[in-house]
């Protein structure tokens with residue numbers, strides 16, 4: 001793949017690289033297919049979008065191009081992010097990972113202080129994170145590129161490997177940025193950054209100090225997006241076993257060399273200036289927060305940012321956007337329906353697509369994720385059109401999470417509270433994460449310590465980490481309350497949606 005690709009015309013390049021992420025996704029999303037309800041044989045649970053990262057280790061691939069498995073030669077499957085295409089890109093130019101100097105650029109740190117890598121490893125080795133996966137079917141591919149090699153040379157297994165995720169994160173963190181332009185739409189400044197191999201990432205800059213708590217009186221959609229929230233959400237989603245957030249990595253950007261000097265976006269270029277203390281700043285153009293009052297500044301050139309792997313262009317893989325039934329009222333005076341009607345969930349349960357399959361429990365999974373990270377901004381969610389209505393949800397756009405640690409937001413948990421329904425695999429993982437030997441805050445700290453920006457400062461402060469444990473308890477209490485309530489009407493068995501029927505692993509989750 002690596003040699004063949006270089007000779008291909010650029011449009012094909014672009015296609016290949018952008019599809020590769022999507023294909024990763026599709027390969028992994030079937031991992032819970034086997035957990036499907038026996039009575040529902042024609043609605044595959046396309047559940048897990050991204051692989052879990054047992055031992056994923058950014059430092060492992062530090063020097064030069066990460067080595068991909070032998071089948072990366074296979075251009076036909078094109079499911080690997082090809083990090084070998086540009087030998088000059090990976091880790092050799094030292095933009096991001098040069099030793100600390102006056103500008104405060106970090107050294108790639110990898111394992112770090114006070115974390116519990118062994119707990120993290122133990123968690124991802126647990127049977128609940130290694131449930132059997134069904135073989136990949138033809139229509140489980142989001143995109144396919146015409147094979148260039150003969151069929152008999154192709155690798156038929158096409159398994160997702162953890163090294164693939166590592167390679168992708170490594171690329172996002174270290175590859176040379178060749179272009180940076182604004183992403184149109186949205187209320188806040190975002191850039192699309194491109195790499196020499198035509199891979200792309202969505203850039204969100206640091207706008208406020210990590211520990212600045214969101215003002216309690218702020219109307220919830222006015223909060224700034226947080227780069228560390230995007231990164232932390234990706235880690236949390238994997239720890240919960242969902243894997244529905246595309247990979248995100250932290251990176252120190254040289255505002256001058258990696259944005260100002262290379263951008264072809266004239267509207268963006270016009271907004272650069274040097275602040276009175278000598279920092280290089282810019283503010284771009286967008287509908288709300290793009291003005292000198294909201295400028296983003298390097299120190300003096302170094303700027304923390306999150307880089308998220310881009311999903312394939314909509315022209316290649318159309319996505320469908322769904323309004324969440326539990327979306328907030330964006331009116332200052334009106335309550336949303338779910339806040340007024342005690343029996344709201346009964347209505348939702350009768351409404352397609354929530355009336356069958358796993359959509360309702362998928363939505364509740366998402367509500368649990370959002371409650372844990374206190375994200376109030378989930379008015380819509382997306383799915384891939386190609387997979388129809390019965391597919392996994394993408395947990396995109398998490399920049400408004402982790403705004404507060406001192407307070408919880410119980411309303412985010414309304415879908416669970418009102419429907420009293422939870423996937424069995426989710427519940428078992430939550431119970432696991434509440435035990436001291438796998439404690440959520442500990443595995444989260446360990447997981448986040450693998451991100452390069454940890455070298456600058458921990459991505460989540462301790463109060464945010466302990467809030468995770470507190471909120472996890474609240475979720476489990478809610479489930480117990482539900483079970484109590486349903487028991488009183490003789491229906492205690494309808495709280496847990498058994499997506500694990502027929503599963504009997506070595507360490508059977510039933511024995512947890």
Ligand SMILES: *[C@@H]1O[C@H](CO)[C@@H](O)[C@H](O)[C@H]1NC(C)=O
Pocket residue numbers: 055057058059060061110111117
């Ligand atoms: C991560 O990689 C580093 C460097 O190769 C190694 O020392 C460390 O043991 C690895 N950690 C894990 C959890 O694999």
Ligand SMILES: *[C@@H]1O[C@H](CO)[C@@H](O)[C@H](O)[C@H]1NC(C)=O
Pocket residue numbers: 095103105254255256257258261301
């Ligand atoms: C950032 O880029 C500028 C312009 O290319 C360069 O002069 C400066 O040394 C760079 N800083 C770091 C820390 O790499």
Ligand SMILES: *[C@@H]1O[C@H](CO)[C@@H](O)[C@H](O)[C@H]1NC(C)=O
Pocket residue numbers: 352353388389
């Ligand atoms: C998917 O769901 C939407 C909204 O409920 C519905 O209009 C559409 O017909 C559904 N498509 C299929 C293929 O079931």
